[in-house]
Amino acid sequence: MKHTTLKLLAATALVPIGLTAPALAGDFDGYTLRVKLIGGAQYEPLYAEIEKWEAETGATVDILSRKNHFELDREIKQDIAAGTLDWCVGSNHTSFAPQYGNIYRDLNELLDPAVLAEFQPLALENSTVDGRLVQLPRHSDISNLYYQKSLYEDEDNKAAFLAEYGYELAPPDTWDQVKDQALFFANPPDFYGTQYVGKDEAITGRFYEMLVANGGALFDEDWNPTFNSPEGVMTVQWFKDLYDAGAVPAGVMNYLWDDTGAGFASGTVALNLDWAGWAAYFNDPDASQVAGNVGLVRAPKGAAGIRSGWSGSHTFSITESCDNPEAAASFITFLTDHDRQMVEARTGLLPTRQSVWDAVKAEFLAEGNEFQAMVSETYAQSMAEDAFTPPLIEPWIEVSNEIWPALQAAILGEKSIQDALDDAAEAAGEIMEDAGYRN
Amino acid sequence: MRWRAEKHTPFLLLSPAILTILFVVAIPLAFSLYTSMTPYKLTKPDTINTFVGLRNYVRLFSDDKFWWAFGRTILFLAVALNLEFILGLGIALLINRITWGQRTLRTMMMFPMMFSPILVGFQFKYIFNDNIGILNNALQALGITDGSIAWLVDKPLGMISIITAEVWMSTSVFAILLLAGLFAMPRDPLEAAKVDGCNPWQVFRHITLPFLMPFAFIAMTIRSLDVARAYDIVDVMTGGGPAGRTEVLWTLIARVGYDNSKMGEANAMAYVSTLLSVAFTYYFFTKLVAARRYMGGAE
Missing domain, CATH: 3.40.190.10 (Periplasmic binding protein-like II)
Incomplete structure (x- = not known):
């Protein structure tokens, strides 16, 4: 038996x-x-x-x-x-x-x-x-950078850009180039250089991937928040400079994926970092003003030579x-x-x-x-x-809910970038402590 | 024995109502009061067993974000309800004057009430979109502005946009109730006032309006109780942002309770929100009683 x-x-x-x-x-x-x-x-x-x-x-x-x-x-x-x-x-x-x-x-x-x-x-x-x-x-x-091809084929644009920025106009390979080109193409309120999502986990993710591309990190090895580092400030500065210059639509701080998708398809935006699922829509003549004029390059690199790759x-x-x-x-x-x-x-x-x-x-x-x-x-x-995920931790959404309002406050000028990130880092630290990740 | 039975009869007859209220209202309220005194996390059900007393409330009352949301909620309630009353009154008075097609207009007036708040939120989100929204496009086409107005981002405009959506959806509640008041109004005092030489403003100010006030306060009472339906509108249009500029108690509670799973803390906030609603309702109810007394009605 x-x-x-x-x-x-x-x-x-x-x-x-x-x-x-x-x-x-x-x-x-x-x-x-x-x-x-x-x-x-x-x-x-x-x-x-x-x-x-x-x-x-x-x-x-x-x-x-x-x-x-x-x-x-x-x-x-x-x-x-x-x-x-x-x-x-x-x-x-x-x-x-x-x-x-x-x-x-x-x-x-x-x-x-x-x-x-x-x-x-x-x-x-x-x-x-x-x-x-x-x-x-x-x-x-994962996201890559969509652009309007005709803007880069226009001889006047090429000459004017070269004269103003000192290098050839070509689809951008770095976030600094994205900024230059967004400022160059912007003609608000009729046309914008680029755009970004401005709330919820969406902007936390965009900030996170550019922070990594710039050589920063959200946390150190002991789960202490480190996103209020100089790399963090540099990253938020990029968002803020474009917002202050009017190179992005005035309402971006309230945008989510549908808004950025509809914005690029409306033909009023030059450069758009977006997900793969949008490609067919952007190139559909029945739905999009930019159909047949859509180019795509890999997500740009940050100051550390790393490409954005929030996935x-x-x-x-x-x-x-x-x-x-x-x-x-x-x-x-x-x-x-x-x-x-x-x-x-x-x-x-x-x-x-x-x-x-x-x-x-x-x-x-x-x-x-x-x-x-x-x-x-x-x-x-x-x-x-290029792909990397956010930290796979239990309180990720809660931490994100501290970061994105701080990013908004910094971009809108309600707080200095450093103060906003410091406040969010302190709150995130408490969350990580409550969740038992740090002592 | 019979005496005893007679004594208990009222309680027996009332028992279905008492039991219903107990199960539907009292027990859930008591349970959420208890959970507001625990560190209850949705994803960790065992945390409901840890009693922390008033810690959630103490944390809440020392939190600036909470007080800002509290203040904004009062502002939202006060502005929205008053605007809905004024516009509803205007619509009711206008419709009351119509002699042909009134029924059709009354039905059309109720259309906004039939939309779900989520749909209203999406509708107004796209109307107020700064880049592809019809409002900015119309203003630019008419030459009123050559810029792009960030309706949902700008500090006062964000709240104004949300209140506009809420007022659009709910003004008809006031209009319908006030119109019912106008229909029920006796003609004699109006005719007597005209005979006595009162002008239209005096008739409205001293006869029509006092007669309508009980109806207005009934509408206010109902609306102050269900105004939290506006959560969907705020959530869809701005999500309480940007940078907390349109954060009201309801969006804060939903984020803390569901996104962050901290249901204990969220229930503490919800209790404060409920007390606020009760305060508004009580205030309108006392005004209703006073208005009825003024009109010589029963208390």
Whole structure:
């Protein structure tokens, strides 16, 4: 009896719970998988594929929630508080994941290493919190610099710029060049040199990536805030100089992604650092005034010679309380397999499997869509070489909520840059202390 | 035995109402009062068991950001409610004079109330957008300004823009209630005043307005209770920014409670916000009683 039990235990130990091989027909017959997914136009094409998984496995997917990420975040926090984590799969994000503690499973224990090996190592690394792979990356994102090509082909512009700044006018490679060119092109209120998002985690992220590019850091090794350093001041000064000069729209401090996207598409902005998902929209003649006139270069370098590369991934996680982790693992493996990532990559989202990068670029070229092929190549390079996430710490959003109002106060001149950053650093220090990261 | 039963009858009859109020109002209120005295974090449910007394309140009362948001909320309430009253009164008086198509106009007047606050927020966010918004484009096209006005960023303009959206959405509440008051108004005093030689202003000032005041205070009472619906408008239009320029209690509470997960601290703020609402409601209720007494109505 004892031997039988031991044998059974040994056998189950050799077969990981995770069903990493593709699910077979009828594997989960009659089972209903409860999921909470991020909603929104750009995410929907993938969900149209769900019925294929249902047909393959015999399971049914019950989508309990389909909200934007901020609303989904609130709902998940409410579920944690109320103890109602009675669902299996949830959409997640690398910036959000650290706050949820241990509600999600370590996918290293659930998925086949061979499947995981097909993902980009950096994407998996960024999905790991405290050594646990709590999420499987669905698609990633990073920003690069869009520009209006015609401005750089205009001979008058070239001559005038050379005379004023002493170097040739070309798409910028550094943040200093972006500033020069933004000031040169600006003619408010009809035309602006550039723009930036001005609130919420959006501006914290932009500040963070430029801080890193300038050689600074948000925290030191002991989690003491260090963003009020000279590099931090230099970074905020860049934002403030452009704002004071009117080289960015007067309302930028209230802008989020939709505003900057609509602004560049309206043809009134010369340079625009933005996400990959916007490329097709910018080049669509039905939606954009700059269609056919869009250029793209990698995000510029800062004073330290590092390129900006604030990055993150949309992901899927499986709850610890899930009653059928095998079905959940099969489901998220299906949603992130090669064919499913191709569905998203065709719409301009950035895949997390290397094979998809190559395949989608080849497909764009075969269709004669050189613009999207160029976009794909540029983003592939920046994802491979420039990407870095915000600190993967539990109080990241809370720290961000101290930083962005301070950035706004400094840019609008309500406080000196140093004072604003010092105040935010002090508040961030207290948060890190309360969260147990520093003594 | 019968005596006992009769004595308990009122309580028995009232018990459904008492139980409903207990479960729907009293228990949640008591629970949130308790959580306001804990370091309760949504993502760490166990923290609800740690009692910290009044620490959240002490921290709150020594926080400048909180007091600024508190002051801005009072300003928002005072300006929005008064503007809604004045505009609602004007609309009600105008519609009351119309003899043809009044029903259609009354229905059209209620359209803004039917929009969800989130939709109103997005609508006005794009109207007030400095670069591609229709307001700036119209002002520039008409030659009124050659610059770009940062409606949602500038210090007074940010609050003014939000109040405009709120007033657009809710003025019809006042208009409808005041119009009901006008319909219910007896004609005799008006005709007597005219016979006595009162001019239209005197008739309005001394007869129409005092008669309408109870209706106005009913509207004020209702609005002061549901004005927090404006949270969605503020959140969408400015999110309380920039640099806290349009931060009101509701946006601060939502950020602390949900984004930062600090529900204990947020509940302490919410309690202060609730007391503020109760104070406004109580004030309007006393004014309502006084207005009814002035008109000779029942207290």
